[in-house]
Amino acid sequence: MLGNTEGGAVAGSFGIHIDSSQYVLFHGSTYNSNEPTNFAVILQTQLAVSTNLPNSQLVFTPGSGEVASWQAGSNVITLTRTDSGDTSTLTINPYGTVTETD
Numbered sequence: 001m002l003g004n005t006e007g008g009a010v011a012g013s014f015g016i017h018i019d020s021s022q023y024v025l026f027h028g029s030t031y032n033s034n035e036p037t038n039f040a041v042i043l044q045t046q047l048a049v050s051t052n053l054p055n056s057q058l059v060f061t062p063g064s065g066e067v068a069s070w071q072a073g074s075n076v077i078t079l080t081r082t083d084s085g086d087t088s089t090l091t092i093n094p095y096g097t098v099t100e101t102d
Contacts, residue, residue: 013068015059018051018077029068031057046083052076053092060096070094 017024017031024031025039032038043049052074059068067075070092077090091100 011062013059013062015057017055017057018049018053019056020048020050023049029059031055046081048080048082050078050080058092058096065096067092067094067096 012027013029015026015028015031017026022040022042024033024041026032026035027037028035053076054069054071054074060066061068075092077092079088079090080086087102089100089102090098093099
């Protein structure tokens with residue numbers, strides 16, 4: 001998102017915060033649930049998400065788009081179908097790319 005200021009004076013960080021029934025796109029380096037510019041995506045009722053990401057979020061740095069404070073071993077998002085128990089696991093690399101799926 002190089003050059004995208006989302007109405008601000010300078011480009012900043014963007015992130016994704018993950019809750020069990022939704023994920024939220026946000027602007028800035030820290031998720032604030034009261035921020036009116038957040039964009040929440042509600043998951044279907046039969047889908048749940050869990051993660052071991054620090055603070056349940058990914059923050060992308062301006063310019064490079066790399067994941068800020070990325071940690072090996074704390075980079076997994078798991079999607080579960082609550083009606084069948086089927087799961088899919090996504091592993092995120094330091095560049096914010098899904099590198100493994102299960």
